[in-house]
Amino acid sequence: MFLKAQFTWNVAIPAETLSVEEQVLQKAIFIHLLDDFATKKATKDHEYFLAVTTLDKIGKGKVRQNAGELLFPVDFSAITFKVFKGEIIEGIVNKKMQDYKYIAGENPFVLSNKSSKIEKDVVVRCVVLGTKWAEADREFSMLVSMDGDRLGPVA
Structure with missing residues (x-):
């Protein structure tokens, strides 16, 4: 069954890719979110990830100590595929x-x-x-x- 789900993930952006332009930063965050989404592939609770449908909110970035990157909390919606017993x-x-x-x-x-x-x-x-x-x-x-x-x- 195809389901719409809400997620909040922390997206890590390397410091060297940061830009002062808001649009460029949002694009970098979105690209990293899509990479993380594809890499993660599935979870026990939501089963398979198919597509990000909306990027709802990007929170304030926090410096990740000794990693050279910033973490941005990102709220987004996605379509997942979950199989149920009897389906x-x-x-x-x-x-x-x-x-x-x-x-x-x-x-x-x-x-x-x-x-x-x-x-x-x-x-x-x-x-x-x-x-x-x-x-x-x-x-x-x-x-x-x-x-x-x-x-x-x-x-």
Whole structure:
């Protein structure tokens, strides 16, 4: 599900990039915010970061001792993508489910007892059973199922 979220982050600006012109400073802060946003990628609470939508407020900068930079508190809005248990999503399979059988060949595929054929580049619709946050990778793993009405390969 796509959600709009409010954030307040501290954005560090190296002293050598500072300018007395307000517009140039705001641009530098915004560029660093976008870099931080892309690098952070996701959090356990908000899941995946997609886009900054508004820059609401830039607070007064504070000197960061012995670092040669200033910290600016920045309030902004962003669009995030969060998956909820029970939500129906479309995605790409990366592990074989128990009731599916791998069929090798020139174009390998997976076949279920229900005759659903799943092969590389096939879009599947599934229901989310649960998610797990991996802090080291800043990613979520999802356990999904294609057992249910209107779930499975998408035509």
